[in-house]
Amino acid sequence: MITLAHYLTLAALLFSIGVVGVVLRRNALIILMSIELMLNAVNLTFLSFAYYRQQLSGQVLVFFVIALAAAEATVGLAILVAIFKKQGTVDVDELRFLRG
């Protein structure tokens, strides 16, 4: 029998993997992908609570999160392309032009 804790544990694992990806990797593309992983973990949490508590509102919120994630990926990748054209790199350690 799958309980709510199964899904929540999986979502916690997925979120932590995303956090580790953001702090460990220096490639901005992989950082964006890790953010997608974290958003998916949150979606999974929303849906498991929606299912186990019989609240359909959780599913509607996941719909909004998916739309937000699509917008975030679009703008983030556009910024990355603009940075890559100017600086020739997407390594976040080498992008230090804001640091005086």
Add this chain to the structure above:
Amino acid sequence: MELILFYLFAGVVVSSALLVVFFRNPLSSALALVAALFGVAALFVLLHAYFLAAIQVLVYAGAVMVLFIFIIMMMNLDLTTLRKIHYSFTGIVGALFGSYLAAILILRLGYFSEAARATPEDYGSIASIGKLLFTDYQVPFEMTSLLLLVAIIGAVMLAKKEAKHAARQAP
């Protein structure tokens, strides 16, 4: 049966999420992320969210990942710089922090050991979600369209800026 499917898809999701973080080549990471997103979509089906599973495959695995792969191919990243492995001190501290976060989160989740209740017939169907979306969540729904419009305009402006500079420098 359901438990076997859950562990199968959970294994797919966790292993491909780990591959996303630890692959050196961004293209391999992107393909691993597609696998992870498909696994999450399968878990959505197990949670009776059929509409959202379809949206997940269409929007994430379809649109967003195609965008990612397109950008990666456009950037044409240098493989010699990608292979350079440098795990900094802050990175190791971050990884330890991440495992600590996972441990805390998982240890706190033992209270939610409730089993699934009987689901009504129309739970997770497009009709019931649509009804909720156009009544209780009408305003956020309209806001989403505004958000997408802003995202489109932002992306176009960011991509266009460089062309304008080039045109100004040309004469």
